[in-house]
Every structure is written in structure tokens, then in C-alpha cells.
Amino acid sequence: MGNRISFIRSWRIACIEYYKWIINPRMIIAAAMILFIWNFAVFPLIDISKEMNSPLNFLEPFIAILNSRVLCLVTPSVFLFLISDYPRLDKNSLFSIHRIKRTEWVLGQFIFFILSAFTYLISIFIFSIIINLHNSFLANGWSLVITRYTTYYPEKALSFAGKLITKELYNQISPYEAAITGFFLVLMYMVLLSMILLFFHILNLKKAGIASAVSIIAAGSALGIFKSPGMWFFPMAHTMIYLHYTQYLKKTIMKLQSSFFYFIIIIAILLFICLFSVKYTNFLNNDNE
Amino acid sequence: MNKTIQIKDLSLTIKKHQILRSVSIEFESGKIHGLIGRNGSGKTMLMKCICGFVRPTDGEVFVNNKKIGKDCDFPDNIGIIIESPCFIPYYSGYKNLKLLANLNKRISSEQIRQSMKNVGLDPDSKLHVIKYSLGMRQRLGLAQAIMEDPDFLILDEPMNGLDKDGVADMRKYLHNFKEQEKTIIIASHSMEDIEVLCDTVCEMDKGILTVVRK
Numbered sequence: 001m002g003n004r005i006s007f008i009r010s011w012r013i014a015c016i017e018y019y020k021w022i023i024n025p026r027m028i029i030a031a032a033m034i035l036f037i038w039n040f041a042v043f044p045l046i047d048i049s050k051e052m053n054s055p056l057n058f059l060e061p062f063i064a065i066l067n068s069r070v071l072c073l074v075t076p077s078v079f080l081f082l083i084s085d086y087p088r089l090d091k092n093s094l095f096s097i098h099r100i101k102r103t104e105w106v107l108g109q110f111i112f113f114i115l116s117a118f119t120y121l122i123s124i125f126i127f128s129i130i131i132n133l134h135n136s137f138l139a140n141g142w143s144l145v146i147t148r149y150t151t152y153y154p155e156k157a158l159s160f161a162g163k164l165i166t167k168e169l170y171n172q173i174s175p176y177e178a179a180i181t182g183f184f185l186v187l188m189y190m191v192l193l194s195m196i197l198l199f200f201h202i203l204n205l206k207k208a209g210i211a212s213a214v215s216i217i218a219a220g221s222a223l224g225i226f227k228s229p230g231m232w233f234f235p236m237a238h239t240m241i242y243l244h245y246t247q248y249l250k251k252t253i254m255k256l257q258s259s260f261f262y263f264i265i266i267i268a269i270l271l272f273i274c275l276f277s278v279k280y281t282n283f284l285n286n287d288n289e
Numbered sequence: 290m291n292k293t294i295q296i297k298d299l300s301l302t303i304k305k306h307q308i309l310r311s312v313s314i315e316f317e318s319g320k321i322h323g324l325i326g327r328n329g330s331g332k333t334m335l336m337k338c339i340c341g342f343v344r345p346t347d348g349e350v351f352v353n354n355k356k357i358g359k360d361c362d363f364p365d366n367i368g369i370i371i372e373s374p375c376f377i378p379y380y381s382g383y384k385n386l387k388l389l390a391n392l393n394k395r396i397s398s399e400q401i402r403q404s405m406k407n408v409g410l411d412p413d414s415k416l417h418v419i420k421y422s423l424g425m426r427q428r429l430g431l432a433q434a435i436m437e438d439p440d441f442l443i444l445d446e447p448m449n450g451l452d453k454d455g456v457a458d459m460r461k462y463l464h465n466f467k468e469q470e471k472t473i474i475i476a477s478h479s480m481e482d483i484e485v486l487c488d489t490v491c492e493m494d495k496g497i498l499t500v501v502r503k
Contacts, residue, residue, distance in 0.1 A: 012392055016377070023379055091375035095433055098340055098363040099392040279358065282303070283342040284334075 005107070009100045013108025016096060017088070018115050026082060030120065033078045034127045041065045044161035045145070046132050052152065054144045058136035059179040062128040064164040066182035067242050073221040076236070079120050079190050080213055083113070086194065087201050089283055102278040109198050110191075110271055117190030121183060142170040168242035178241055181256055185239040188263035192235055193217070195270040202274050202281045238262050293317055294339060294441065294472060299348035301334055301496075308334045309345070310496040316474055316489075318440075321467050323487030324476040325501070330493040332476040333371060336443050339474070340369055352441065368439035370447050374430025378419035382429045383412045386436060395437050404436035405429075409458055423450030431459065435466070442466060442473045448482055460486055 042061040049056045065071050087109045097105055129136070137143070146165045150157040169178055193213045200209025220234030224243065231237035238259035244252055294316040301309040309331050316322045324332050337343040339350055341363035350357040352364035376385040386401045402412035408428040421429065427450045434442060442463075448456050463473055463486055477483055483490055490501040 009392055012388075016388055020377065091372055092377065094340075094342065094369065094371055095374070095389050096392060097342070098367065098369060099389060102362045279362070280344055282344060284303070284337060 005101065005103050007107065010104045010107035010111055013096060013100060013105060014111035014115060017086070017108065017112040018119075020088065020092075021082075021086070021112070021116055022119075024082075029078060029081055030123065033074070034123070036074065037065050037071060037124065037128065038131065041068055041071060041164060042128055042131055045164060046135075048149055048161045049132070049135065049143070049145045052145055052149060056132060056136050056143045056145050057141065057175045058129050058133055058138055059175045060136075060143060060146055060165060061132060062125050063169065063175060063178045063182060065124060065128055066179075066186055067166075067169060067240055068164065069221075069225050072224065072236055072240060073217065075124070075186070076189060076193060076217050077214075079117065080193055080210075080217065082120070083116060083194055083197065084210055086112070087198055094283065097283055102281070103275050106198070106202070106271070106274045106278050110195070110274075113191050113194035113198070114187075117187050117194065120190065121187055125183065140174050140176045142175055146170050166242050167247040168245040171247060172245040173241060182239070182241050185241075185256075185259055185263070188260070188267065189235045189239045192263055192267055192270075195267055195274070198274055199270050202277050204282055235263065235266075293351075293353070294474070295349075295351040296335075296339070297349045297351075299335075299338060299345050299350065301331075301338060301343065302346045308496050309338070312348070312496075312498045314491065314498055314500070316472055318472045319467060319470040320488040321463060321473045321475060321486050323483040323490040324474060324493060325478070325480075325483055325490060326476075326493030331496040332493050333445055335493065335498070336369075336371060336445055336474065336476060340364065340367065340371070340443055342371075364441060366437065366439045367441040367443060368434030368437065369443045370427075370430045370434050371443070371445045373423075373446070373449060374426055374433070376418040376426065376429060379417050381415055382410055382418060382421070382425075382432070383414075385418060385429065386433055389433055390436060393437075400438075401436055404432045407435065407462065408432045409455070424452055424455050427451055428455065431462070435462075440471050442471065444473065445476045446478070447475060448477065448479060456482070 041064045045056060045061050045064055065075070147170055150162050156162050196213045196216070197209040200206060200212065216234060217236065220231065220236030223231035223234060224237045224240060227243070232254060237243050241256070244254045244256055244259070246253065296312055296314050299309055299312040300307070312335060324335070326332050334343060338345050339352065341357045344358055352367070355361050355364070357364060382405060383401065386405065387398065390396050390401055405412040408431050410425065410428050410432060418426065418429065427447065431447060434444065448459060451459060467473060475482070475486065492499050492501050
């Protein structure tokens, strides 16, 4: 086999894991999640669009999902549920593991986490835009529904739908930038949660991994809702673009680049520790098929 | 090349529970070595240590003179069945083996097909593994263990779920494998299998290994 790490072997391990993940019966929860976000973020926006008789930007429902104070708790929690038994070590995994190196297995898991998080987010993206695509425009600008709703209907300024996309977003950043930046920040958040599971698994402390990831989601969301300065220690605040800006001032509260660095650095540190520690890991906790 | 497995003073403790206690033994090539013992006596853990899945607390395992965990992560060229084999349920037997073989690309598609034929499975069958009987899964497990023509076979309860013909085929295959000067370790609860197949027999009891027949 030689001493060189083969990325092709890691990629193949990732593909095997990905296939097992996709056919996992708990994927039904992802379908329930789609229904939930439709009811929670997409339908309210469509309703006010009809009320104003004005189209939405096609990306606005997706941006609303990424920046919702409630969905910021639900979206990662559902992903964590879908990924919670990974890295999965069933009896089939042993057949793969002994054919590769331990470090290749870690890299395979890392690639799998990126693939699974990407699939999860792209599904949310597709299902959030598809439902109102016929009544949306593609130009890179915010709709009147977002920017003028509270002006036209001041009595509804505090309604749930009126607060889905706030001034901190539409005064500061374009919809395309908000969607693309938000997508990648949330993607890295998901990968970070997965890496926490991998890190504790490699230390043979799998249950502690789930507890830590849940705590990080809960604490980050709570601090984010109250806009406490401590929220920047947790990943959740870094994924929510509106928290980075004030309503009108050009000066940012937190630079978007800093949030990217935050994720990249933590993920890189966790990956490095996993690659180093995996040589001491016991592959013995067989999950059932 | 002497294809031996040497275990020196191997101990394993997991969560304060001592599973293996100073196990020392050498498994020579060209022989079938039997491992017997009650459930929980440490047979599977010993096999996992040999395969490199579990790192011992103390002691060393050498396979082909390479120290596991230092010279290599897992032994090169080893075939394993640890506990009942599992596969991706919605793929055919051939596709499952192809996925595993693709990991290190040592063998051709024809060799995969041949290994399936050797254990009495049809490589052209489109039947998904989820519809396989227990015996067919066991045969597929053996096919994945032998397909890369390994020097070592580590088999934990390989006869589980096999019918009479399956057991006879498996015994015949293992005898052929032994004649090629390869090393086979079998853990089994069937004394008949151990009697018929094995050249040496060791017994595990509470993590202690005793040679019963040399």
C-alpha cells in the first residue's frame, strides 16, 4: 500500500459513507424539515408578496431561512440528527477500513461531511425557491416586499413575516451576496458540527461528541437571539449575516471574512488533531447495519 | 517468505475492563489455527488486535514481521470476517465487492467474479444483498475476504448460517488455502469444525490464551 496517503481512497470511502447516509431511513426527517421551513419562512413571505401584489426575489425565501432566529436552531439540529451516528462503524465499515490507512479514513469522513452538508443545504435551497419561482424575479436586488412592507403596512411592522429579512441585511448586502455567503457559512457550520462528532469519536468518546455539538448549537442560538457579545465565540452567530451588520452604518460589527476564518481555523485544527490521534483509536464500537 | 503472526505479551483493557491478559503466541504459516472459548472470552478482540482495529494496552503484534500500529496501520494482504458480515443492502453482491476492491485496486473485475464463483455465488445475479439469506451473506463475506488472494485469513465464526453444502465447500476452500502456505485463524463454537480443520487449537478464557493442541 506504501506510505503515501491516497486521496482517491479517501474519496471512495466518502462515497461509500455518502451512499449509506442517503439510504438511511432517518432521511424522512429531512422531508419533515422541508415542510417545516415552508410553513415557517417560505409561506409567510409568499403571503405578504400576494398581499402587496409584488413579486419576491427568488433568493429571498432561502435568505430568510438562513437568517431566521428560530430556524438557526432547527436547521443545524436536524442536520445533527441526520449525522449523529457518524462516523458510522458497522460491520461493513471494517471491510473498508482494513483496506486503507487510518489517515485516509479520517480524510474520507471529512469529505463525506462536506458532501452530506452540501446535499442538505442544496436541498433546502432548491425546496425554498422552487415553490415560488413562477412569481419571482432573478435580478440582484431586494424586492419591494422586503424593503417596503413595513412602510406600507406599519401596523404589521412587528409581525413575524415583516421581520424575516431585516434592515441589517437589505440595507447592507445584495441578495446574491447574502445567499452565497450565507450558504457557505452554514455549510462550514455543518462541517464543524460533524468534525466535533469525528473528534470525539476518535477519542473513543462518541456520546460526548453529540452532547458537545448539541450544547454548541443551543448556547450559540441563545446568545445570538439576545445579541450577547459572547455569541461570537460560538459558530451560530458567524452564520447569520444580519448579525454582522448594523441597520444603517457602513461599519460592520464583525467582518464576514473573519467569520470564514473562524470556521476554517477551527475545522483545520480539528482535522489536524483527528489525523494525528486516529492512530490510537479503537475501531470497536460496531453500529448495526 | 514466512507468513507468520507473532503476538508478544498482548494485553488489552477497555474502560477498566481487562479483556486480554499477556497473550503470547505465534501462528505459523501453512496451518489452520483454531481459537475456541466462551462468548466474551476475548477471541474477537484478539482478532481485532491482529487486524489492527484495536490498539493493545500493552504488547505487540507482528504480521509478516511488520509491527501493527508502527510499521503499518493494518496488516497488508489480510482477509477478514469479524462477526457476521454486513454489506450495503441495496447493492448486488458483485457491486459490494467491487466497491471494496476499488479501494486499493489490486484486483480486476474478473478476479472479483472468480472469488464469487469460488464460494458458490453468481456474480451476474442482480439480487440485492438485502434479499440474501444468512448463508449467502456468509459466502459473500468469505468472497470479500479471499478476493485479493490474501496471505492471512482471520475468520470469526465463518460457518455461521451455512448449510451442510456450504460448510463442506468452506472446509474444502480453507484446506486449499492452507496448502498454499498461507496462515488461517478461525474462531468457532463448532468443535466439529475445529477438529476437522485445525492444526493447532488455542482456548481463550477470561482473556487468557492456553494452547490446547499444538
